[in-house]
Amino acid sequence: MLLWAAAVAQAVAQQEDTPEPFVFQVEDLSFGLPKADEPLELNTPRAALEAFLDAVEAGDGPRAAQALNLSSIPEEERESRAPTLALMLAFLLLNHQLIDWAQIPDQPDARVVPETDAAETPYRRRSIELGQLELDGRPVPISIQRFRAEDTEPVWLFSPFTVERTSRLYAASRPGMLSGWVPLEERLATLGRPSLREWLIVGGLLTICGLLWLLVYRGVRLLSRQVALYWAGWLRRLAFPLATVLAALTYRLVIDRLITLTGPVASNLGLASEVVGLLAGAWLLVRMVSGATLVLSERYVVPLSSDDPDNRRIKTNVYVVRRLTVVLIAVVSIGYVLLRLGLFETFGISVLASAGAIGVVVAIAAQPLLGNMVAGLQIALSDPVRIGDVVVFDGRWATVEDIAFAHTVLRTDTDTRLIVPHAEFLSRAVENWSKEGEAVRRIVKLPVDYRIDVDLVRQWVGEILDGDPRLTEAPTVEMVEVDCEVAVLWVWIGATTPLTSWTLHNEVREKLVSFVSEHEGGKFLPRKRYVSQRESV
Template sequence: MMQHRFDIFRSLAFGACAIVILCLAAVAGRAQDTRGFWYETGSINQGLAAVENDLLERSTPRQTIRAFLAQTEAGEFEFAAHYLNLARTDPAQQTTLGAEKAQKLKAIIDRQVWIDWSDLSARPDALRDVAAKSGSSPRTPRRDLHIATLETRDTAYDIRIARYKPEGAPAVWLFSPQTVSNIDPLYRAFGPGRYETLIPAVLKDSFLGLWIWEWLALPTLGLAVLLLGWGVHAVVSSMAGRVERPWLKRGLERSRLPLCILFMAGAGQTVLLQVFSFSGPVQTLLKPTLIILMVWGVGMTILRLFDALLQRLTLRFVGEIDDKRGRDEREFYTSIYALRRLIVLVMVAVALIVILSQLNLFESVGMTLLASAGVLTVVFGIAGQAVLGNILASLQIAFAKPVRIGDAILFEGDWAYVESIFYTFLRLRTWDQRRIVVPVTYFVARPFENWSVADARIMRVVHLCLDPRADVECLRQTFAELLRADPDIDEVEGACTFATEQTAEGLTVSFYAMMPDPSTGWIIQSRLREQLLAHVRDTHPDWLPRERVMDVSQDADGGSTRTAVRTAG
């Protein structure tokens, strides 16, 4: 018993010691890592006029950005210079250059940066209460924050704020020295436009998040762009009516809308880059939209011109495709469609790469969208499963070629031709000119008869129901003569005639012949049936089927029974 109590006491003592050691290590580690929460530096901005620290709100990232924008909005640029780390500027010039750089930085932020205030911490250690972005821990103090990345034609520049601890003073958040050095090249690239100086000062006031002149310029710009699109549409339509080449005419007619979108987006992009410099919210929304429209316009224009050229080539070397064409011609036509699908996939991939390389989507609003990427992935995955399955099945048909464009098939009781194979569906043309649209995955999951898989030829059979007295050998000779006299039949040797069924009602005689293709074969089959029936009717009418009736009678005295068979013609 005493030993048991001693063991319990010893376990408790060890546990208490371990807790004390862990607490001391945590405190020591925190004290040791405190220097990592800021950048040690000497005095800050010695060349600026002294300002009491109580008047400067620089203890948190959100305070620094908000106070800097408020002071520059009020025109207090010399005061706003205290929010810049001018360590790389000569102290004798800090007053003049500091105010100038503060004014330029304000112009850059207004025109190119959409600040996500929810991402700016209101704590001195920059801790965030929400999940962090990729690459940072949600509960790790930070001493450096990324605000935006702006790309010019030459390079990319970062706008950052960092935490600095001068000797004998509390730590403060300032725009980093590298950011201050980047202000001049950024201002040259993204500063006020060349015509912005002509705008009256009264129109430069803010209203509902935008400048007043923007509320006037945006509708005007939209109307001008629409007029430009209408003009491009008219010019392209006129060109399409004048050209003589059919493929070019068709390509221009189908490319009118993409060309209009391309010119409209290009004009808007030119205005954004060369004429006016709009505010950050407008830039953030218009820039990606215009780039996406330009890429789409270029891609669709090239694709539709390429489609018209491919159609011209196929019509020239193949002609109108149907089951009368040879196997090689139908395979060529199907390969053309497969090539088009590959080109579309490549163009989509290239367009995505271009858009992602041109837009810094993940540095501002784009990163907010990534917060729901998991949910979006599930939603789009479920919604796009059918589409993706159809695309993969379409590519499978294009390369494996179980059917080709122009093949004659029997699908779910319908005799049809494969007219087109698209990404998500097939279009079948029936013999009576109906169109059946079938999803690709549904088509490949159902059995079908391909009458043109190896050769367009097909065996057709004519069935005649005749009287049992019909002479099959005579009919065989007549059928052979009819085949030799038919101008559309190339093979007579493979024809044959057999009595395939016999019942009490009559005899079924089947006539087999090889037809050049399904569509012509149906016509020949009907024609042979008419000729055979005419031959029987004109030369042997007694061979036509008759109805037989059994007549049973008895004598008057109920004696013997008499049976007679009568035929009803």
């Protein structure tokens, strides 16, 4: 530590003994301006900025112009333009908050002394960049520099590069098409401060935006009465978010393009209008996506009675994409709102410091949700089931009614809804009856006495189903099982849809049981036989 302090002291002493200070040499520091009665204190960067802003606040533009290096301005224009350039530059500094007072040194040479653990030695500066503004797509540094004329003390002035571009930077800051009647001095006086003019303009603008919202809302609702019934409901759902977006956008455009207000009321309401407009825009986009997917579903998806599984595949993909799009819109909108509100900057350090622990907790807590989300995407991509498919899940006959973001909705034969998480749905066996089409073959199992004439049963089945339009193929009767007491016949029945096959095979079973019961007095009903043996005496 002692060696480091000695090195620093030696470096400082060597710089102080240097014959030429670390400055930019100029011929004259007055730049053709009349001599001021009360010169500004410009010996250090901090003193120069404070004196410059104090003169501007006092409304003394000519005195504030002493802090400008006017060498880049034509000599014949310097005296007339200097006060206005000083006010414009002050407006840019304050409006864009370019001055970080903690970084502005108060030494004449703007000396930088590194931290005690740094390896470099102290060094002087003759230029300090306060910030950058954009002009014609290129960054323009706003800087103050140290100048010295012969036989004078060095002073800190705004650089000629900055002064030359001040008027263009001010024009590029969009002061507003209708703000030309507001003097620059008044704009500076109300910068960051509430004023009566600001309250009146904001109140009138809010009233206009409110009337615009009501006009758009009523107009869309009236338009919904003039269109087809299908479009009417969709337009009514769009009325509120659409009116809100247009009203917020109008307020923002007027504030930015027509009347630029720099007070706290307008600034806060401008941010609020941006947030409201963004959220309403996200809501409107969600409604439009939902409407578009509904149109696609109704156009391309057919009822369960039609034999077109590709349409159900389209509906499934549309539903999954819609939900993913909605989530993406919500995440992006909320993230942008938090960014604009500055919450990321406020809590950024603390969040980063605890990111590891929070990440572990969130990962554990969200594991079921994330697993179901990934499983839902897998269902859409791998296509094991589609909306409208008839399936048998966990021994229950059901129709896939919806594939939500984290679960599948099954409508059972009792018209109840079975909610199955996607992960569980994929982890268990599912029997899909309409994977390749609506036509389904079902089996009627008929237990009879083994002496029955199978050809006679085939004749009965043919008579029952003769000319039935629900059939897709001729029925088949087979004896698949037999023992000493009973035989089991399988009657294969192909029907147009799963629901039709269910109804048809129940009807065939009922009529076959009736035939067997009545044929020859029920002789061929299944029966149990007992053999009795009597021992001889």
